[in-house]
Amino acid sequence: MSLNEYLALAAVLFAIGFFGVMTRRNTVGILLGIELMLNAVNINLVAFARYNADIVGMIFTAFTIPITVAEVALGLAIVILMFRMRRTAVADHLDILKG
Amino acid sequence: MTDPALPALVALLLPASAFLLLAVVAPLRRSGRPAAYLSVLFAAGALASALASFRVTSASGGYSAWLWPWIPTEAGPLTSVGVLADGDSALMLVLVALVSFLVQVYSLGYLSDESAPSLGRYYTYQSLFAFSMMGLVLAPNFVQLFICWELVGLCSYLLIGYWYPRPEAARAAVKAFWITKAGDVGFLIGIILLWRQAGTFDFLELLNMTDTGALPLAGLGIITFCIYLGASGKSAQFPFHVWLPDAMEGPTPVSALIHAATMVTAGVYLLTRTVWLFRLTPDVMQVIAWNGAFTALLAAVLACVQTDIKRVLAYSTVSQLGYMMAAIGAGFASAGFLHLLTHGIFKALLFLGAGAVIHTVGTNDIFQMGGLGRKMPQTTIVFVVGTLSLAGIPFFGGFFSKEEILGATLAGGFPGPFAMLLLGAFLTAFYMFRVVFITFAGTPVHDVQHHAHDAPLTMALPLWILALLSVGLGTLFAFWHPRAEFEELGWLTPTAVLVAFAGIALAYVVYQRRLISADALARAFAPIRAAALRRFWLDDLFAFVYRSLMLTLSRLVGWIDRYLVDGVLNVLSAWTLMSGDRLRHLQSGRAQDYVYGIALGVLLIMLWTRWPR
Numbered sequence: 001m002s003l004n005e006y007l008a009l010a011a012v013l014f015a016i017g018f019f020g021v022m023t024r025r026n027t028v029g030i031l032l033g034i035e036l037m038l039n040a041v042n043i044n045l046v047a048f049a050r051y052n053a054d055i056v057g058m059i060f061t062a063f064t065i066p067i068t069v070a071e072v073a074l075g076l077a078i079v080i081l082m083f084r085m086r087r088t089a090v091a092d093h094l095d096i097l098k099g
Numbered sequence: 100m101t102d103p104a105l106p107a108l109v110a111l112l113l114p115a116s117a118f119l120l121l122a123v124v125a126p127l128r129r130s131g132r133p134a135a136y137l138s139v140l141f142a143a144g145a146l147a148s149a150l151a152s153f154r155v156t157s158a159s160g161g162y163s164a165w166l167w168p169w170i171p172t173e174a175g176p177l178t179s180v181g182v183l184a185d186g187d188s189a190l191m192l193v194l195v196a197l198v199s200f201l202v203q204v205y206s207l208g209y210l211s212d213e214s215a216p217s218l219g220r221y222y223t224y225q226s227l228f229a230f231s232m233m234g235l236v237l238a239p240n241f242v243q244l245f246i247c248w249e250l251v252g253l254c255s256y257l258l259i260g261y262w263y264p265r266p267e268a269a270r271a272a273v274k275a276f277w278i279t280k281a282g283d284v285g286f287l288i289g290i291i292l293l294w295r296q297a298g299t300f301d302f303l304e305l306l307n308m309t310d311t312g313a314l315p316l317a318g319l320g321i322i323t324f325c326i327y328l329g330a331s332g333k334s335a336q337f338p339f340h341v342w343l344p345d346a347m348e349g350p351t352p353v354s355a356l357i358h359a360a361t362m363v364t365a366g367v368y369l370l371t372r373t374v375w376l377f378r379l380t381p382d383v384m385q386v387i388a389w390n391g392a393f394t395a396l397l398a399a400v401l402a403c404v405q406t407d408i409k410r411v412l413a414y415s416t417v418s419q420l421g422y423m424m425a426a427i428g429a430g431f432a433s434a435g436f437l438h439l440l441t442h443g444i445f446k447a448l449l450f451l452g453a454g455a456v457i458h459t460v461g462t463n464d465i466f467q468m469g470g471l472g473r474k475m476p477q478t479t480i481v482f483v484v485g486t487l488s489l490a491g492i493p494f495f496g497g498f499f500s501k502e503e504i505l506g507a508t509l510a511g512g513f514p515g516p517f518a519m520l521l522l523g524a525f526l527t528a529f530y531m532f533r534v535v536f537i538t539f540a541g542t543p544v545h546d547v548q549h550h551a552h553d554a555p556l557t558m559a560l561p562l563w564i565l566a567l568l569s570v571g572l573g574t575l576f577a578f579w580h581p582r583a584e585f586e587e588l589g590w591l592t593p594t595a596v597l598v599a600f601a602g603i604a605l606a607y608v609v610y611q612r613r614l615i616s617a618d619a620l621a622r623a624f625a626p627i628r629a630a631a632l633r634r635f636w637l638d639d640l641f642a643f644v645y646r647s648l649m650l651t652l653s654r655l656v657g658w659i660d661r662y663l664v665d666g667v668l669n670v671l672s673a674w675t676l677m678s679g680d681r682l683r684h685l686q687s688g689r690a691q692d693y694v695y696g697i698a699l700g701v702l703l704i705m706l707w708t709r710w711p712r
Contacts, residue, residue, distance in 0.1 A: 021694055030691070091691055099686030 282332015
């Protein structure tokens with residue numbers, strides 16, 4: 001498989017994730033979308049590392065994955081707290097910072 | 100001690116240190132009586148130093164100047180500060196120190212009811228005044244003189260407004276400040292113009308220049324006239340005299356010190372000091388003589404209709420200042436200066452005597468008094484001594500100096516002012532004895548007088564000292580007097596004495612024996628009386644000028660400030676508020692809207708970076 005296919009896969013994955021972030025009403029859905037976008041980036045990094053025979057991309061990805069996990073944990077904790085306080089997880093209702 | 104400048108400097112610095120102590124050490128100032136004792140002690144020291152300085156100058160007849168250069172410029176120091184001790188300044192220094200000391204002692208009794216902090220404040224001002232006035236007297240140049248001139252004006256303002264919760268006092272303080280300031284602007288302009296012409300502020304250098312004729316005469320008239328404006332503001336000459344009667348709102352000892360004996364005579368002193376400059380401009384001298392005589396007569400007429408004892412004395416001060424000015428304008432400054440000194444003594448005496456009466460009776464209105472002679476014999480004696488001095492009766496303080504002034508105007512070739520001053524002398528005797536007969540003679544008209552009594556020792560002692568000085572000086576001059584600069588006319592002395600006695604006789608006939616009723620007299624002079632009661636509309640004129648010019652200008656400035664300056668700012672802030680209100684809707688608070696924004700931004704950046712250039 002050539003580099004282009006990997007890049008195409010990553011682009012499609014990113015677009016799906018972005019679409020999710022933009023359109024999902026549920027906060028958990030938005031978090032999932034963000035997760036997809038991050039994984040698309042990871043695929044890109046690994047693909048380029050292989051293509052250029054440069055180990056740095058791999059190491060970088062090894063760091064990104066735990067950070068992504070931590071981010072999801074934090075994000076889900078916030079969502080759960082928010083749900084307890086406001087009785088909703090719909091993003092459109094969470095607009096107390098409205099100007 | 101051979102150098103008179105050293106004790107003069109000590110005399111100057113003693114009240115200054117008293118002021119600094121009281122001003123800086125707040126607990127001392129608020130303690131009241133200790134502060135007062137400290138101030139009195141320092142004033143006594145200043146008096147002793149002043150006397151020492153005077154003894155040296157009167158023995159040697161020379162002068163001594165201690166100068167420290169001040170305001171350095173590229174071409175050397177611009178001016179200096181220091182003391183110039185000569186015959187005149189040492190004599191004036193003694194007067195200032197003496198009256199200042201006596202008034203401070205007197206105030207211990209007069210202001211005994213004041214609260215401690217406000218008594219401390221009073222003595223702080225008194226010390227500042229003594230320092231400033233001595234600085235003015237000893238000033239070796241126009242700059243130091245002007246600074247001290249403004250300082251005494253400030254003290255006058257502070258002390259007139261001493262009872263500042265009373266609206267009349269606050270108003271009178273502001274009025275005094277404003278009107279003297281109007282003259283001071285002229286004074287300042289005069290000093291600067293003189294400096295441009297002569298290149299120096301120093302009295303000795305200027306005197307040297309006038310002696311050698313090095314001072315260019317062109318435009319000098321304007322300069323001397325401007326300086327005269329300052330002097331007439333301070334010395335309450337027509338038309339600036341309106342502030343002095345109102346200044347009586349201050350405590351009576353303050354009126355005695357500042358508004359009779361020392362500060363108001365600063366203008367006369369200034370002209371005496373720089374008379375060699377004024378001699379170069381005879382036109383201005385003419386103005387001074389005529390205006391002085393006119394002021395003397397006008398104020399004497401005004402004094403005749405007053406019912407407030409302090410206001411009578413205030414107008415009499417204005418009138419006597421007019422006498423001094425007239426003598427200077429006639430070219431005989433020494434006569435004016437002599438009257439300044441004797442007047443300082445007996446007018447302080449009169450004011451302090453009036454203060455003793457007011458202190459015990461509790462009113463200023465002479466018709467609320469009456470028959471006080473039996474209740475207050477000591478005060479009556481000293482007040483009558485002061486009155487006789489002011490009227491110019493032989494063997495009393497003002498006799499010789501007043502006659503000298505009358506002679507000076509005649510010798511200087513001013514018959515018009517001479518006639519006005521002679522009429523003024525008649526009125527002086529009349530209005531002063533009017534006060535004496537109404538206040539001290541006759542029967543008590545009111546119950547309040549029953550507990551009237553003589554003043555306590557702290558107040559009586561200064562009165563007696565001043566009374567003895569008045570009589571002593573008068574007797575001294577009667578037998579041995581300074582030689583006049585001009586030929587004495589033989590008929591002058593009898594005429595002056597006769598006029599004074601005529602005034603006394605009229606007052607006796609009208610107010611004591613009541614052979615002529617006061618009402619009949621009032622009817623005979625109805626138009627003048629009506630005008631005098633309205634103070635010849637001069638106060639109204641000042642008020643009108645103030646209202647029409649100052650207030651219109653203020654309103655205009657206020658309008659510009661309110662509608663142009665503030666308006667621009669208000670419009671700007673309104674616009675900011677409005678646009679902020681519109682723009683805040685961009686902040687929807689929904690996270691996804693911001694993601695749209697970010698996406699759009701990224702798109703724009705991509706377009707911008709990829710745009711074919």
